Amino acid sequence: MKLSTKGRYAVMAMVDLARHAQAKPVSLSDIATRQEISLSYLEQLFARLRRAGLVKSVRGPGGGYRLARGSAETRVSEIILAVDEPIKATRCTEMGATGCRADRSKCLTHDLWEELGNQIHTFLSSVSLLDVLERRLASRIAEAPAAAANNDSSMAAAS
Amino acid sequence: MKLSTKGRYAVMAMVDLARHAQAKPVSLSDIATRQEISLSYLEQLFARLRRAGLVKSVRGPGGGYRLARGSAETRVSEIILAVDEPIKATRCTEMGATGCRADRSKCLTHDLWEELGNQIHTFLSSVSLLDVLERRLASRIAEAPAAAANNDSSMAAAS
DNA sequence: CTAAACCCGAGCTACGTAGTCGGTTTTTCC
DNA sequence: GGAAAAACCGACTACGTAGCTCGGGTTTAG
Numbered sequence: 001m002k003l004s005t006k007g008r009y010a011v012m013a014m015v016d017l018a019r020h021a022q023a024k025p026v027s028l029s030d031i032a033t034r035q036e037i038s039l040s041y042l043e044q045l046f047a048r049l050r051r052a053g054l055v056k057s058v059r060g061p062g063g064g065y066r067l068a069r070g071s072a073e074t075r076v077s078e079i080i081l082a083v084d085e086p087i088k089a090t091r092c093t094e095m096g097a098t099g100c101r102a103d104r105s106k107c108l109t110h111d112l113w114e115e116l117g118n119q120i121h122t123f124l125s126s127v128s129l130l131d132v133l134e135r136r137l138a139s140r141i142a143e144a145p146a147a148a149a150n151n152d153s154s155m156a157a158a159s
Numbered sequence: 160m161k162l163s164t165k166g167r168y169a170v171m172a173m174v175d176l177a178r179h180a181q182a183k184p185v186s187l188s189d190i191a192t193r194q195e196i197s198l199s200y201l202e203q204l205f206a207r208l209r210r211a212g213l214v215k216s217v218r219g220p221g222g223g224y225r226l227a228r229g230s231a232e233t234r235v236s237e238i239i240l241a242v243d244e245p246i247k248a249t250r251c252t253e254m255g256a257t258g259c260r261a262d263r264s265k266c267l268t269h270d271l272w273e274e275l276g277n278q279i280h281t282f283l284s285s286v287s288l289l290d291v292l293e294r295r296l297a298s299r300i301a302e303a304p305a306a307a308a309n310n311d312s313s314m315a316a317a318s
Numbered sequence: 319c320t321a322a323a324c325c326c327g328a329g330c331t332a333c334g335t336a337g338t339c340g341g342t343t344t345t346t347c348c
Numbered sequence: 349g350g351a352a353a354a355a356c357c358g359a360c361t362a363c364g365t366a367g368c369t370c371g372g373g374t375t376t377a378g
Binding site for chain 4: 004005006009038040041044058059060061062063
Binding site for chain 3: 349350351352353354355356357358359360361362363364365366367368369370371372373374375376377378
């Protein structure tokens with residue numbers, strides 16, 4: 001799961017789309033001005049979102065985009081996966097399975113990154129567009145039991 | 160929390176260091192050959208790790224590095240924060256607080272990224288070097304209750 | 319038939335990662 | 349004391365790619 005500004009832009013746009021969903025479809029230029037994202041860049045993002053089946057397009061004047069499903073059925077993880085294609089993750093996966101298993105010690109961290117990926121995906125899968133709109137971001141996740149003593153709090157989302 | 164290969168290299172090196180911790184300190188060239196990371200690059204990483212107080216150096220022949228604390232007391236999150244300085248996250252933070260609060264609709268996703276950052280940090284804080292060494296990566300985190308229906312499983316760690 | 323929208327892909331640019339290089343300083347051991 | 353092993357330092361660079369622009373289509377309402 002890649003976490004870039006591209007994915008963030010896509011989510012911003014989709015939230016905007018969900019917010020302004022009405023009878024009429026929403027045009028990209030509306031989203032562009034509201035969210036301050038360039039129109040042509042948005043077009044690229046929505047091309048991918050459409051191919052992924054997350055939105056439907058209506059062409060011609062008065063056209064625009066609609067959510068393919070409801071805002072409660074569209075999860076953030078889907079949006080990010082649609083625009084940021086997955087790419088390779090841990091060094092050993094590039095080496096094609098064998099190299100990794102051959103020298104165990106080299107890939108001690110392998111499980112760690114995989115598990116981290118799972119965590120991120122699980123979280124983002126648990127959040128729908130509607131959740132974001134209504135600011136329902138309950139820490140769905142139980143606090144880690146031990147070890148969470150000090151908080152070097154300088155947090156920031158990944159880029 | 161930035162998730163780059165730099166951070167991964169640092170964690171790999173620190174796990175290697177924890178694994179080979181003995182009476183003698185571990186030299187970077189040993190780590191370099193075992194983990195296939197260039198020596199000079201490792202030097203840069205360990206300079207930061209040292210400044211962050213995660214390792215101690217011993218100079219001169221037979222010198223090298225030691226963990227400043229035990230492997231059970233060193234958390235993965237600390238390593239990543241030490242080498243990948245935090246950087247800006249959510250666009251509105253760059254705009255300096257006011258801009259964000261002024262137009263609420265623009266920052267609907269703000270809470271989402273912040274919460275995601277918390278999730279990642281919480282997870283990585285819950286894992287110590289010893290945990291990685293012994294492959295104790297229990298899904299410390301409760302499965303998300305609803306919504307986790309489909310698994311579009313193409314996962315990969317962030318880059 | 320015109321204009322509003324979507325659609326498409328080629329191309330550009332600035333930035334950060336990942337890495338090199340050449341050197342200095344400390345310290346051990348012969 | 350001198351050689352050698354290590355940490356230390358900082359400047360420099362190549363390269364990928366994220367992020368964005370441009371210039372054209374194509375569809376369709378009015």
